[in-house]
Amino acid sequence: MTEPVKVTIKVNDNGSLRITGPVELVDAEGNPFEHKDSFSLCRCGASGNKPFCDGTHKTIGFESAPRAKKD
Template sequence: MSKVQIKINDNGSIRITGDVELLDGQGNVYQTKPAFSLCRCGLSSNKPFCDGTHKGNFESQVRVPEEN
């Protein structure tokens, strides 16, 4: 089984790559592809998926904290 990758894109979506199952709050399964993006800005009209609405309307650059 290959490792799933979740990437938090700068000023954009959360990109999921790999064999995962995406469920809603009631446990219903969303149909997904081997790679898909989840909305992080809250502006998408296709939630939980990203539709690109964030472009120019959302800024966030999350980084792993440096260890001391």
């Protein structure tokens, strides 16, 4: 039996959400965005290439560094 492929979403400090692994990204109507197996999504809201990150967070001073709660 094969192991399921793991998809990872990493919350980068002061930056994007980095998605690694085979995942389908669709818009509100279900239309797929073209992307590779690794891509970054905007968290700052200022990207000129939404929903993808274009690095604008670096120039606008976006700050966010959430941490997962440990049990």
